[in-house]
Amino acid sequence: MPWLYARDFNEVAKQSEKMGGRARHHAQMQAFQDILDECGFMDLGFVGPMCTWHKHFKDYTIWERLDRSVETSDWFFMFPNTKVYHLDVTTSNHKPLWIMLEGMECKQQWPFKFEKMWMIKRGCGDTIEVVWKENYEVSGEQKMLKKVNNCGKKLATWSKNSFGNVRRELEKKKEVIGKGRTVSSQWG
Structure with a gap:
């Protein structure tokens, strides 16, 4: 069944998706990746800035890629040119995702x-x-x-x-x- 699922997952999949603050525990990221694998989802990737969320503190800022779009292989074969854009906004600490489908x-x-x-x-x-x-x-x-x-x-x-x-x-x-x-x- 072709599925595309996009949302704020509130988790990073790997350490390189986080800048600032304490490092994320490997087990926590692995559990997230395991769930995606178990559901048959793969990350669609993105166009634009990597991080989709930020939080400012007194002495530092944390930037993370929490918002993402994942798809099943059936979706990929039906819509191989699907693109996910991370848009810039100033009204939220999350960047909206804009998903463009070709062929639908x-x-x-x-x-x-x-x-x-x-x-x-x-x-x-x-x-x-x-x-x-x-x-x-x-x-x-x-x-x-x-x-x-x-x-x-x-x-x-x-x-x-x-x-x-x-x-x-x-x-x-x-x-x-x-x-x-x-x-x-x-x-x-």
Whole structure:
């Protein structure tokens, strides 16, 4: 099954991924590497600065590569040109990861994101259940990918019908609030 997993693992895989502060215990790094190996994950590597996290102390700074993206060999064979970029930001002590996939079709304007608010609205679970029960002409991992893809499309349609365009509505509300603040500041 092709898997890509990206997150703050809160651990370095080797001593060279840490600068400043005390050295990491080898056993601690080895345990992390063993888990990755047991799950069949390999590191995707990166483009950009090595360290993705830092913490400033009075006399020194610690820099570490805690955020990473790992993949299974199946993912590598399906998307061999996947690239992970470490982006620079000034608003966090973690650098965000930007993952570029080549060879994967993505026709949606916005990437699919499951919204927690959907869980309280009638119809969300039914939509998922209908998609999951559908028969597909493919098997194995292709069947799973097709179900996940179709589930995302159906939920996006369901959401638009149930909630409308949430982003547009939020912008309208912000505009009304802004006008209200302007009026209230004029009147004291």
